Amino acid sequence: WAPVIGPHILWKDKYSKLKDGYTKLEDRRNALRRGLSIYEEQVSKMQAENLSLRKNLEDEKVRTNNEVEEKIKESALRVSLESEVAGLKNEILPLKKKLVADDGGREIRELKEHLSERETKINELKELVKKERVRAESEKKKAELERKKADDLRTKLKILKTRANEERRLADTERKRAEVNRLSLENLKKEADQVKSKLSLVIFEFEDAKKKLEAERENTSKERKRADAAGMKTVEQKKIAEANRKMAMNEKSRATALFWQLEQDRQKVDNLKKEIGELMASGKMANIVSSEGTTVGTAQLSSELGPVAVDRDVTMVDVALNSDAAQRKLQKMELRVVDEKKCVKSEMKKVEKQRKAAEAYKKKASEEKDRADQLSEAVENYRKQVEELQKEIKKLISTRSLADCPLHMSDSNVHVETGKVKLLKKQLKFEKKLVKHVKKVAKLEKAHSNDTIQQQSLLSIKQEVVHFLRRLNMLDGCLFQDDEHDLEKVCSFNLKNNYSGLKARDMHRHLGNDSMKLAAVVSDPSKQKIKRSVPSLPICGGNNPESMSGINSKLEPLLRGSNKKV
Numbered sequence: 001w002a003p004v005i006g007p008h009i010l011w012k013d014k015y016s017k018l019k020d021g022y023t024k025l026e027d028r029r030n031a032l033r034r035g036l037s038i039y040e041e042q043v044s045k046m047q048a049e050n051l052s053l054r055k056n057l058e059d060e061k062v063r064t065n066n067e068v069e070e071k072i073k074e075s076a077l078r079v080s081l082e083s084e085v086a087g088l089k090n091e092i093l094p095l096k097k098k099l100v101a102d103d104g105g106r107e108i109r110e111l112k113e114h115l116s117e118r119e120t121k122i123n124e125l126k127e128l129v130k131k132e133r134v135r136a137e138s139e140k141k142k143a144e145l146e147r148k149k150a151d152d153l154r155t156k157l158k159i160l161k162t163r164a165n166e167e168r169r170l171a172d173t174e175r176k177r178a179e180v181n182r183l184s185l186e187n188l189k190k191e192a193d194q195v196k197s198k199l200s201l202v203i204f205e206f207e208d209a210k211k212k213l214e215a216e217r218e219n220t221s222k223e224r225k226r227a228d229a230a231g232m233k234t235v236e237q238k239k240i241a242e243a244n245r246k247m248a249m250n251e252k253s254r255a256t257a258l259f260w261q262l263e264q265d266r267q268k269v270d271n272l273k274k275e276i277g278e279l280m281a282s283g284k285m286a287n288i289v290s291s292e293g294t295t296v297g298t299a300q301l302s303s304e305l306g307p308v309a310v311d312r313d314v315t316m317v318d319v320a321l322n323s324d325a326a327q328r329k330l331q332k333m334e335l336r337v338v339d340e341k342k343c344v345k346s347e348m349k350k351v352e353k354q355r356k357a358a359e360a361y362k363k364k365a366s367e368e369k370d371r372a373d374q375l376s377e378a379v380e381n382y383r384k385q386v387e388e389l390q391k392e393i394k395k396l397i398s399t400r401s402l403a404d405c406p407l408h409m410s411d412s413n414v415h416v417e418t419g420k421v422k423l424l425k426k427q428l429k430f431e432k433k434l435v436k437h438v439k440k441v442a443k444l445e446k447a448h449s450n451d452t453i454q455q456q457s458l459l460s461i462k463q464e465v466v467h468f469l470r471r472l473n474m475l476d477g478c479l480f481q482d483d484e485h486d487l488e489k490v491c492s493f494n495l496k497n498n499y500s501g502l503k504a505r506d507m508h509r510h511l512g513n514d515s516m517k518l519a520a521v522v523s524d525p526s527k528q529k530i531k532r533s534v535p536s537l538p539i540c541g542g543n544n545p546e547s548m549s550g551i552n553s554k555l556e557p558l559l560r561g562s563n564k565k566v
Helices: 007-101 106-292 295-399 406-490 500-511 524-532
Strands: none
Touching: 007 106, 106 295
């Protein structure tokens, strides 16, 4: 970004140059007017010469016509004289014959005298004819020369007429050009006045824009630093999110293990119910046999049941008392687990929405950053273009020769002035683009503030998720303590479960796709808890087999934490 140094001085220099150009144009216009006046005087002189030449032509035409008429008359006289000479010759011949016939007489003498006179006249006439012929030939030659001169004058007149027409046409075009130049000068003066009036505002706007751009530079540098810090924070948050996801997967696997443990405990309780019913039925049979006094039946029954039956009879009372309480606690635990699962699902949905919103805002921030970089590059390019145009205009002004005719000089100056006006317009457009860039940067700041708000909301969501994880851990601790307390109260022996595989298949079918999505890896402390929470359930005897109702709840795997990507 090249700083602008001394804009007022530059504008003053430009206006002084414009004024000098206007004064030069006015001087050239005056010189053009003087040239046109001189040209009009020369045209008037040429027209006067043309008139005099036309008069001379007309006089020459009249003289040539008179000479032609005289020649025609002379030729007619010559023909008449020749005819008279021929007639006289014809008369002389018979007279000669008569003279020969009549030797010496007065008439002959007279005739001879008359003949001699006539011969002298004929000789004179012949000499005159010769002179006339010579004069006619000379006149013909003169007439031909005059014709040639007249033809030359006509061609010259035609050439002069064409030149005069061309000069008139050029004068008209020059007048039109002068009018156009005058109008363009007036328009340029008006535009210059408008530019002067606008330049003050533009200068103030330019200074304000410059200050704003400096502020925007500082803001963009700060925003870049913030963006870098935000990038580091996002990396750290990604790491934290990965750790939370791993913790959530571990908790999820631990919840599935707990779920399977509950199912096994439920199966054991059902088996205990069945065995208690069988024991109670066998106890009734034993009482019936003892009342009848059959010692053989009691001996056989005791031999069949052995020491296990004795232990079962001993623990039957405890199972009958504790089965209802354990069943109620299990039902409460199942309801609590279902509620916690719903809460976890809702929290996961919220976290997913917030994650998507954060990704969208992150993309928008990166796009706005790229757009800001593009705008800064465009501003630099525009500034370079303006500098190149200024250099080209300076080169044109320096290399443009002012030694041509005034019209070419005026045209070149007009082109230079129009180029300057175009440059001013381009600078105005550039300033408008700078203002647009400032507005876009302000919008980017608003977008960054929105991003910070979204980051704060994400942090609050993380805190809520951590709080929720703590609650789940507390619930797990309570659940394990209750299970251990109740199961320690129940009994301490294991029954062989032949149908446990069938129950596991039924539960797997019941869970469906949810059980397929569970993780298989469980952390070491959770394994220890699961091992602690799997005691063997005893079967106790009692008189009321229907007091223990089976737990027929359909549990889904617990979800811990949040599977979100920041």
